[in-house]
Amino acid sequence: MSESETQSFKKQQKKGLPAYMATFADLMSLLMCFFVLLLSFAEIDAIKYKMVVMSLEKAFGVQREVVDEAIPKGTSIIAQEFSPGEPKPTPLNIVRQETTDDTKDVLKITMDAEAVAEAQAKQVAEEVEEFKEALESEIERGLIVVENQLNRIVIRIRERGSFPSGDATLNQDFVPILKKINEVLTQTDGLIAVAGHTDNIPINTSRYRSNWELSTSRATSVVHELLKYNTIPPERFVLEGYADTRPLAPNDSIENRAINRRVEIVVLKGSLDSELTKSIDDLIQQHDAIESEIQQVR
Numbered sequence: 001m002s003e004s005e006t007q008s009f010k011k012q013q014k015k016g017l018p019a020y021m022a023t024f025a026d027l028m029s030l031l032m033c034f035f036v037l038l039l040s041f042a043e044i045d046a047i048k049y050k051m052v053v054m055s056l057e058k059a060f061g062v063q064r065e066v067v068d069e070a071i072p073k074g075t076s077i078i079a080q081e082f083s084p085g086e087p088k089p090t091p092l093n094i095v096r097q098e099t100t101d102d103t104k105d106v107l108k109i110t111m112d113a114e115a116v117a118e119a120q121a122k123q124v125a126e127e128v129e130e131f132k133e134a135l136e137s138e139i140e141r142g143l144i145v146v147e148n149q150l151n152r153i154v155i156r157i158r159e160r161g162s163f164p165s166g167d168a169t170l171n172q173d174f175v176p177i178l179k180k181i182n183e184v185l186t187q188t189d190g191l192i193a194v195a196g197h198t199d200n201i202p203i204n205t206s207r208y209r210s211n212w213e214l215s216t217s218r219a220t221s222v223v224h225e226l227l228k229y230n231t232i233p234p235e236r237f238v239l240e241g242y243a244d245t246r247p248l249a250p251n252d253s254i255e256n257r258a259i260n261r262r263v264e265i266v267v268l269k270g271s272l273d274s275e276l277t278k279s280i281d282d283l284i285q286q287h288d289a290i291e292s293e294i295q296q297v298r
Contacts, residue, residue: 015098085113091104120269124150125150128146128148130184131153132146135181138177144157144158154264154266155266160258162174163263166203166208168217168221192237195215195238195241196241197242197247197264199244199258200244200247215241215243217241219240219241223237244260249281262283
C-alpha cells in the first residue's frame with residue numbers, strides 16, 4: 001500500500017466517537033438506574049415537596065401566593081404509632097386545704113380499749129360467780145377451786161379424790177363432778193385448755209417414763225371424759241402437760257406437793273387484742289366512707 005493510501009486510511013479511522021464513550025455511556029446508564037431505584041424506595045413527603053416546588057417557583061420569578069399548610073418536616077415513626085393525650089381541665093377551680101386531727105383516732109382507740117377491757121373483766125367475773133354457784137359443794141369439799149385470772153376462768157382439780165397416786169385413771173367417784181363441770185362449760189364460750197401438773201418427785205414406771213407423760217395423761221383423761229357427753233365441740237379443747245415446771249407452791253413439803261399435783265381447766269375468753277383490732281378496722285371503714293362522700297360532693 002502506498003503512503004497516500006495509508007494516510008487516507010488513518011483519516012477515515014479518526015472519524016466517529018472516541019473509544020472511551022462506550023465506557024462512559026455504561027457508567028451513565030448505571031447511575032441512572034441507581035437513582036431510579038433510590039426514587040422508587042424513597043417516601044415522598046407531599047407537603048415538603050410542595051413547599052420545595054413553591055420555593056423554586058419564587059426563585060425563578062414565578063410570583064404566586066400560596067397558603068402555607070404546614071411546616072415541612074420528615075415522617076416520624078413515633079407520631080404515626082402514638083398520639084398525645086387530650087388535656088383534661090381540673091374539676092375544681094378552687095384549691096381547698098383540709099387538716100385532719102389524728103389525735104381523735106388515738107383517743108378513740110384508747111377509750112375503746114379501756115371499755116373493752118372493763119366489759120370483758122365484768123363478764124368474766126359474772127361467769128366465775130356462776131361457776132362457783134354451780135360447783136359450790138365440790139368447792140366446799142376442797143376437790144376443786146374456781147379462780148378468775150384476767151380474761152381467764154380457771155377450774156383447778158386437785159389430785160385428792162380425782163386420780164390415784166402416780167396414775168392417770170380417773171376415780172369413778174369423780175366422774176359426776178366432771179359431768180357438772182361439763183354442764184357449766186357448755187354455757188360459756190372460748191377455748192378450753194386442759195393442763196396437767198405434777199410435783200417434783202421423779203417417776204419412772206412401765207407406763208409413765210416421767211412426770212411429763214403423767215401430767216399429759218391426766219389431762220387427756222379429763223378431756224376424754226368431757227368429750228364423752230357430746231355437748232362441747234372438740235375444736236374448743238387444747239391439751240397441755242407441764243410436769244413440775246409450773247408449781248403453785250415450793251415443792252418443799254408434803255402439803256405443797258399435794259397442791260402442785262393438779263389438773264387445770266382454763267377457759268380462755270376473747271382476747272383484748274382482737275377487740276382492739278376490730279375497733280381500728282371500724283375506724284378505717286368510717287374514714288373510707290367519709291372520703292367517698294367528699295369525692296361525691298366534689
